[in-house]
Amino acid sequence: MRAHERGRTTLNEPTTEPVTDGRRAKGERRRRALIEATVRVIARDGAAGVTHRTVAREAELPTTATTYYFSSIDALLTAALTQCMEEDSARIEALVAAPGGDKRRVLAELMAEILSPPGHLLAEFELYLLAVRRPEQRAATRRWQEALAAFARQFTHEPLRVKLFAQSYDGLLLQGLLADKPPTADEFEELLRELLPDPGGAALTRRA
Known part of the structure; x- marks a missing residue:
């Protein structure tokens, strides 16, 4: 590998990994927020009250978030x-x-x-x-x-x-x-x- 290519790779690494880590951390926070919202919905309405919509509303997230992280109820x-x-x-x-x-x-x-x-x-x-x-x-x-x-x-x-x-x-x-x-x-x-x-x-x- 040529010297300028090695330098370019080195420069790129610090800018890509933190972005990936940031997205992963955001995803984990959203997933946990949805789980905690599910527990609150059950405490208030029972397990029968759990839907993608009610959980998303409780977590203050779009409904698409629940279907993205959880394929089913x-x-x-x-x-x-x-x-x-x-x-x-x-x-x-x-x-x-x-x-x-x-x-x-x-x-x-x-x-x-x-x-x-x-x-x-x-x-x-x-x-x-x-x-x-x-x-x-x-x-x-x-x-x-x-x-x-x-x-x-x-x-x-x-x-x-x-x-x-x-x-x-x-x-x-x-x-x-x-x-x-x-x-x-x-x-x-x-x-x-x-x-x-x-x-x-x-x-x-x-x-x-």
């Missing part, structure tokens, strides 16, 4: 469920990795916090239930269950108790949504201590 709902599960899982994983302290109390406070207001949690449950009818969406829930199991293993390695906690956690929040008065952090902590007692505490009874 199912794709949009799957993306929303995946993001919710990833965010929730990351929160529990961070709690597991945090040093010291009584993590049952921290988790109890988090549970009370996400119930007030309950809109986002309600949307998550609607998305969660959609996965029951749509097996292709269940992959998004596996990391969540694994995160809950990892939290339980800080207190016990008994498989039955780990499974009990992982399957009870969502039920506690669902009952909190149904309650006239949401449970307090103290009430959640009492339940968590029953599910995950201190070492040497009461063990689950097994049938012979």
Whole structure:
């Protein structure tokens, strides 16, 4: 390659890559905005209220944006469920990795916090239930269950108790949504201590 051609290539590189990176970043911002708008629409109107038009309006983007990033409503709902599960899982994983302290109390406070207001949690449950009818969406829930199991293993390695906690956690929040008065952090902590007692505490009874 001649010297002037090498120089021209070098000059072109700084002007093309940032443009590409900028477009990619803009695309990611739009995609995330549409997913977050989907969750807000579900919180307000239920999953039945999700259309390309309602999501675009909520995100303050043109309708063509939703059809560009998501080929169908199912794709949009799957993306929303995946993001919710990833965010929730990351929160529990961070709690597991945090040093010291009584993590049952921290988790109890988090549970009370996400119930007030309950809109986002309600949307998550609607998305969660959609996965029951749509097996292709269940992959998004596996990391969540694994995160809950990892939290339980800080207190016990008994498989039955780990499974009990992982399957009870969502039920506690669902009952909190149904309650006239949401449970307090103290009430959640009492339940968590029953599910995950201190070492040497009461063990689950097994049938012979």
